[in-house]
Amino acid sequence: DYSCFALPYWDWTEENPDHDIKDWVILNSGLSGVGDSNDDDKCVTGNFGRGEYVPYDGDCLKRPTDPSGTISDASTLYNYMTQWENYGSYWNKLVYPHNNAHCAIGNGDTRGQLCAMTSPDDPIFYLIHSFVDFQYSLWQDCRDHELVSNDDITSNMYDGHIYKLDDDLDFGILSYQEWTDIKHNPVTVRDMHSIEDWNVIYDKGDYFERATVENDESICQDKINPLWFKDITTSRRRLKDASDNEEYSRDVFNKISAKYGCHKSSTSDKKTELYKTWAQMDCQFLTIGNNCARPKYFDDCSDIERDRYVEGTGQFDIDITLEELKSKVADYPCMVE
Numbered sequence: 001d002y003s004c005f006a007l008p009y010w011d012w013t014e015e016n017p018d019h020d021i022k023d024w025v026i027l028n029s030g031l032s033g034v035g036d037s038n039d040d041d042k043c044v045t046g047n048f049g050r051g052e053y054v055p056y057d058g059d060c061l062k063r064p065t066d067p068s069g070t071i072s073d074a075s076t077l078y079n080y081m082t083q084w085e086n087y088g089s090y091w092n093k094l095v096y097p098h099n100n101a102h103c104a105i106g107n108g109d110t111r112g113q114l115c116a117m118t119s120p121d122d123p124i125f126y127l128i129h130s131f132v133d134f135q136y137s138l139w140q141d142c143r144d145h146e147l148v149s150n151d152d153i154t155s156n157m158y159d160g161h162i163y164k165l166d167d168d169l170d171f172g173i174l175s176y177q178e179w180t181d182i183k184h185n186p187v188t189v190r191d192m193h194s195i196e197d198w199n200v201i202y203d204k205g206d207y208f209e210r211a212t213v214e215n216d217e218s219i220c221q222d223k224i225n226p227l228w229f230k231d232i233t234t235s236r237r238r239l240k241d242a243s244d245n246e247e248y249s250r251d252v253f254n255k256i257s258a259k260y261g262c263h264k265s266s267t268s269d270k271k272t273e274l275y276k277t278w279a280q281m282d283c284q285f286l287t288i289g290n291n292c293a294r295p296k297y298f299d300d301c302s303d304i305e306r307d308r309y310v311e312g313t314g315q316f317d318i319d320i321t322l323e324e325l326k327s328k329v330a331d332y333p334c335m336v337e
Contacts, residue, residue, distance in 0.1 A: 009130035011207050012101045013074040021065045021104065031123050034105075035063040035112065042110055048123065057118035064108030071104055072097035074211035081139045082219050087158050090139055094132065101128050134202050137195050138213070141228050142220035150193050158189065165190045196227050203232040299328040 015024045027033040032049060035042025043050060043060035050060045077097060084090035105124060106114025113121035120126075140146065145157050153165060163169065168186040175182055191197070207213070208229075213220050306316040 007130050008127055009134050009202075009205075010101070010124065010127035011131055011134075011205055012071045012097075012128070013077060013210065014206060015071060017071065017073075021067065021069070026124060026127070027063075027105070032061065032063070034065045035108075040110075042108065042112065055113055055118070055121035057113055057116070057121050061122060062110065062112035063105055063114065063122070064110045064112050066104055066107045069100065069104030069107070071100050074207055077135060078211035078213065081135060081142070085143070086156050087160070091136075094135060098128065098132050101131075134207075137200075137202060137228060138220070141225050142213075142218075142223050144223060146194055146196060146225055146228060148193075150190050150197075153190060153193055158193070160189065163189050196225075201227065202229050204229050205232075301325075301328065 010026050012026070015026070021027065022034045030047060032044035032046040035044055041058075041060060042062050042064040044063050047053070048061045053061060055061050077094075080090065080093040080097075084093060102119055102125075103115035106112035106116065106119065106122065113119055114124060140157070143157075148154075148157065158165060166188050168188055169182075169192070171180075171182050171187075174180050175186075177183055195201075204213075208231075212218065214224060215221065301318055301320065304318040304320065306318050308317050308319045309315075310317050
């Protein structure tokens, strides 16, 4: 149904180490916050609270948090990336900031899923690992590994002990599902050498600037492949305060919930429609330019009859001119733009 898929990463080096963990951006992003201090199990509330989400391990998502937990800054990750030429040596360093990110949120006076073997129970798991993959791809790119064909990979580029280059990757139960591609086309480590082969591009974000990735003395200078890393962040709205996005997101949810008449007893199809629309509008907010007036709610053209047949699709679409479309968002100059 979609032409592309985007998975966010959590750049934990952006979090202010002087802030209380409960104030971290990642814990105010709609993925629920720290565990309830009045709950012995430190279960979270909100979108992933009891009654809204059931983890594989236990009856609630636990985030006890470790007040003494530390996370690595951008310069530390950059130094690891530049100092180690061998894959094994680099991974043995990168694994520690990875572990710290897990357990700063998932470990305290009790243990939460994020600091245990059931860490995929916590949605932040996927954002942590997206950033780990970001770091590994940067390590590759700054050494021009993308210029090396899959048939010429050296042991410096990859010398894993669990998987050899031509071993099939184990995707668990997914490997046995008929609807998955990997059921019929197994993937090896060698196949994963280049993210370009998988149409993956990372947003440089703020990390490149804070880590001075491309400064005059960097091993990455003039080596960053625009097909691997792209400067997307500067062209989208940056959130100065996490609460700003939270306020907007809550406002959108309430309005489209009222529009679709969605509540806990609604059908799964109706809930799906609600969440899809909510996600789309959140995305639109994040991609509007820096100086934009923030749209609270706008006409989505859903009241226009679909009476124009689109050749080759078997579907009908609305008929609307650009001027008519612009008039519907006239109160939001950046949306007009």
